[in-house]
Amino acid sequence: MIVRILTEGQYEVPDSLVDHLNQLDNAVLASLDSGHEEEFRVSLNALLGAVRTGGEPVAHDYLGPSDATLPYADATVEEVRALLKPDGLIPG
Template structure:
């Protein structure tokens, strides 16, 4: 799957990592809903770090359709809240 991290670019992540990423996404959703700023910062960093380490960056000139769009590392809790769906940023 192709994941776009806003402000950084695209990363190809194997679908086999979805379960791991969904766990972090569930934590992030709970922290956003509760207004836990410290937990939100920590989990957003962990989620983005996992995508970066598990995936392979695409070249800057590659424009593949993104299946997931994740916020930038400096996104605010309110910005991420606006991006969330009922099941978080990552479906499933």
């Protein structure tokens, strides 16, 4: 799976990490629903950190599509809501 972090780049994430990313995605969604800004920041940073540490950066000249697009770390709640798809930020 190719995951793009806005303003940062793309990462190739192994299939073995997708379930964990979906758990972290669910935490982001729950924090958005609850309206807790601090929980939102913690869960978003955990999701981004998991992509950065578990994925491999994709070459800058790669022109293929991303399977998921994540916000940058300082994104607002409104910016994250704009990126949401029916199944969250991470497909599946």
